[in-house]
Amino acid sequence: MRKKEGKERILILGGSGFIGYEIYKELLSYYEVYCTYCKQEGAFSENQVFFKYCVEEDSLFLLLNEIKPTVIISAISGDYKRLFDAYQQMVNYTLLHEDCSVLYISSAEVFDGKFTHPSYENDLTLSETPSGKFKIAIEKLLLETIPQQTAILRLPMVLGVNSPEIVHLRQCIRHKATYEVFPNLIITTTTIDKICQQIHYIVNHSLVGIFHLSSYDMVHHEDLIREITFKISDKTPIFKSVFSSNEDRYNAILPKVNQLPESYQIAVAEVVEESGLNEEIMSIR
Template sequence: MKKKVEKQRILILGGSGFIGNGLYKELLPYFEVHCTYCQQQGAFSENQVFHNFCVEEDSMFLLLNKIQPTIIISAINGDYKNQYEAYQQILNYALINSACSVLYISSSEVFNGKFRHPSYENDVTLSETASGKFKISIEKLLLETIPQQTAVIRLPMVLGINSPQILHLRQCIRHQATFEVFPNLVITTTTISKVCQQIHYIINQSLLGVFHLASNDMVHHEDLFREITSKMGDKMPIFKSVFHSNEFRYSSILPKDNILPKSLQITVSQVIEECSLNEEIMSIK
């Protein structure tokens, strides 16, 4: 589905986080972009398009009316009760401003109560965790109330040379420390650079609905990090195998109904290649 394109002013809620900041860097050259940050960090407070906003303390209503976005991308964190109130205010804003689209950054957690098979866009969600259940409630709130203005972006494990997991892996390699892997866990994955390109495309094409921005194939969690490590060099961390079950468990989301163009798709091998590059090489590319 597509909706009418108008002049776009983007507000990224959670623009100081790993996902939000990647989107900020991707979209800034092409759109009028505003972001929020919560922590008192000089780098963000000195940037005029970054607005201090903490979901537990500040009014989403006032923020939206100040910026008047035509696209809201939410990668915000915080107390669930306060977050839910903030999403209700986002919903009210979108109902009044019918040209406004909402892109909600969700995750594979909405399926963590289902572990026998991989999950697709239109599968029924089921979660065993508070975080997953909260994400399900926000997805339903948006998709049932403003379906013609909503894109739900479900993400798997998002890696990259500066992702928290890869930085932690490098530290464990450097100090010969323990790095936990899950041999029986089958996952999909992606990179922050690919996610940002995909969301940029979704915005440009005014796409709506549910998207699984994950690799086209699956991999065991342990195999993924062992392969990344082997490509980084000869040194290894101390891999600690963690078993939650004797059977394979799937934490995999796969694209099926809303598939993006081939150039925007990614495989596990491509994720491994990108994550094993050093920062100097990536900065040249």
């Protein structure tokens, strides 16, 4: 589904975090991009497109009125109550500015109360965790108040050579430390590079709706991690198998209703290949 196009002024909330900063780098050359940071004074305070914003202390409505974005990409974290207040301020701003759209970074956690099958965009959400329940509340707020200005972007496990999960895996390999794997958990996955490309496409084409930015195929968590480990090194960490049940359980989201063009899709094999690349090779790509 599309909304009207135009020259975009983008604000990335949580632009100093792993996902937010990678999106910033992807979009910077194409749009007028602004970001927020909270605690990383030295790294971002001298950058004129980064604004200090702490959800526990500051007014989002005032910041939005200062920057006047036409696209808000939210990858922010913080206290749930203060965050919910901030999203209500975001909705109030967007209701006053019909040319402004919101891209909310959600996740597969909104389905973590379902275990028997993978989940698609229009499936009913159900969560058993505080994080998943909060994301469901924000999705509901946005979809009920500004549906024609909202894109919900649900993410699976996000990997890639410099992702926190792969950095942790490399450290565990190096130090022969314990790394947890879930043999009975079936998941989807993706890379940070693919997410950034997909978000760029969604912004460029002014898309709204619910999107599952995941691989189009599934894999057992343990198999995925072992394959990536094999790509990284001939050594392994100490794998600790964690069983939550005797049967396979799904924490997998799949695209079905809002599929992006084929060049913006990704398979598990591609995630394995990219996540297992040598760090020095990635630095010169």
